Amino acid sequence: MRYILRTDGFVSVNAPFSGGEMVTRPLVFAGRKLSINFATGAAGEVRVEMQDANGHAIEDFGLADAVEQIGDDTDRIVTWEKGSDVGLLAGREVRLRFVMRDADLYALQFVE
Numbered sequence: 001m002r003y004i005l006r007t008d009g010f011v012s013v014n015a016p017f018s019g020g021e022m023v024t025r026p027l028v029f030a031g032r033k034l035s036i037n038f039a040t041g042a043a044g045e046v047r048v049e050m051q052d053a054n055g056h057a058i059e060d061f062g063l064a065d066a067v068e069q070i071g072d073d074t075d076r077i078v079t080w081e082k083g084s085d086v087g088l089l090a091g092r093e094v095r096l097r098f099v100m101r102d103a104d105l106y107a108l109q110f111v112e
Contacts, residue, residue: 007074008037008107015100017043022105024096026053031110032087034096039072044102046070048078050086053093061086063099074106086110 013022038046045068050061057063065080077084090110098105 006037006106012104012106013098013100014104015044015102017041017102019099019101021097021099023051023055023098026093026095028091028093029086029110030090031112032090033084033111034078034086035075035109035111036069036078036105037074037107038069038076038103038105040070040100040104041102044070045100046103046105047099049097049099050089051095051097053095055095058089058094061089063097066099077111 034048036046040046047063047066047068049063049066050058052058060082061080065082067079067081069076069078
């Protein structure tokens with residue numbers, strides 16, 4: 001018998017088909033891109049909004065600017081309409097808002 005364990009797959013934030021969301025506590029990051037480990041169902045999606053410490057969407061990184069992420073990937077770079085570079089926000093206190101439908105979010109990290 002052989003078992004396969006997904007990278008960082010012990011636990012996830014799960015959203016049913018009806019949808020759900022998660023907002024992080026304020027955090028300070030280093031890096032230029034946000035990478036997520038996630039999986040969606042066939043009709044699922046994950047979108048990410050970057051907010052200031054008070055919970056207001058940051059211009060160009062709001063939910064309306066977010067490109068939906070679909071599929072199953074352990075290292076997907078999150079993108080918005082103007083691209084994936086979040087380096088200008090590094091060193092600032094931000095929150096991440098994940099809006100999901102039929103999806104699991106396993107891990108996230110900021111990378112160069």
